[in-house]
Amino acid sequence: MSLSQWQWETATAGAVAGFATVAAMYPLDIVRTRFQVNDGRVTNFPAYKNTAHAIFTITRLEGLKGLYAGFLPAVLGSTVSWGLYFFFYGRAKQRYSKNREEKLSSGHHLASAAEAGALVSLCTNPIWLIKTRLQLQNPLHQSRRYSGIYGLPFILRYFANALRTILREEGWTALYKGLGPGLLMVSHGAIQFTAYEELRRIMVDYKEKKQKSEGASNLLNSFDYALLGGSSKIAAILITYPFQVIRTRAQQRPSKEGIPRYMNSWHVVKETARFEGIRGFYKGITPNLLKNVPASSITFIVYENVLKLLRPKRRND
Structure with missing residues (x-):
């Protein structure tokens, strides 16, 4: 199998995994974003007591569509990302490895993940900004909402208007x-x-030893991928x-x-530390964990199994 074919199979598996992840867990992403911007001083949102109350309040005030605001850029951003x-990531690992059979060190995996993350961030930041803006629209933002552009498919209307308005x-x-x-x-992706x-x-080594002792095949399965994906995600989130x-x-x-809430990222750091302390930097972490730990499990289940479908003759463990 050529290097180019392997890279595109990897990209396809990643894209399908990203779409499945967003579709399954999106309402928790809305809740997380709104908790994150609520600094307790100037807010355009109702007071959410917890994750369940936030979901109930958004549904009551904005309908079910409120739980899927910004869904298009989220799907686009996640799938592309x-x-x-x-x-x-696959290209970087190939570059660090002389052949497909050579095992890479932890440092090589770290460098590969960091390189991939930086390139993705540069490519997709505009998509994530539009997603955040659309997620923060609510009835209290009535005079500042991004309106739809008629003539476009419904799912594209608000995305296109948001992009045009931001540029203007x-x-x-x-x-x-x-x-x-x-x-x-x-560093999140790298970790x-x-x-x-x-x-x-470690799991493959364990199963290989078990296979030799039992004389049976013990390939990694979907449960293994779910466990690996969820465990690795927790450390990265914290x-x-x-x-x-x-x-x-x-x-x-x-x-x-035209006055921004925060002038830049450093201004965010100073204001958050001054008025909220360390807790301010962890607002919304509960829905984030509820969303991303199972989502990461879904991602790696889909990713590994799509690779198996694309490369049926290749051993994937």
């Missing part, structure tokens, strides 16, 4: 607000993928979550007068 991530009101540089913490979040690869290696809060707050839409 995962596809590009696995593609760049704030310029193209606004599409890269939050890029700094976004690049720092490269997650390094942990995943190392835990996977370490890098503050970067997500900083990015989300930096990407908020300016007021009607």
Whole structure:
């Protein structure tokens, strides 16, 4: 199998995994984003007591569609991001390995994940900014809502209008607000993928020894991939979550007068630390864990099984 074919199979598996993840867990993403921007001082949102109350309140005030605001850029961003991530990650690993059979060190996995994350962040930041803006629309934002552009398919209307409005009101540089913490979040993927690869290696070694002793085949299954994906995600979230809060707050839409809530990412850090302390950097972490730990399990189940379908003759454990 050629290197190019292997890379595109990896990218396809990543893209399918990303779509499945977003579709299954999206309402929790809305809740997380709204918790993240609620600094307790100036807010355009109702007071959510907890994750369940937030879901109930959003549904009551905005309908079920409120739980799927910004779904198009989320699907687009996640699908493109995962596809590009696995593609760049696979290329980096190939570059560090002289042949497909050579095992890479933890350092190589870390470098590969960091490289892939940085490239993906540069490519997709505008999509994530639009997603954040649409997720933060609610009845209290009535005079500042992005309206739909008629003539386009319904799912494209608000995305297209948001993009056009941002370019008109704030310029193209606004599409890269939050890029700094976004690049720092490269460490999230690096931590997650390094942990995943190392835990996977340990599990494969264990099953190979068990196979020899029992004389039976013990390939990794979907439960194994779910366990590996969820475990690696927890460590990454706990370490890098503050970067997500900083990015989300930096990407908020300016007021009607054109005054941004925060001037830049560093301003977010100073204001959050001053008024909220360390707890401010972890707002919304409960729905984030509820969303991303199972979502990561789904991602790696889909990813590994799509690879098996694309490469039926290749041993995947």
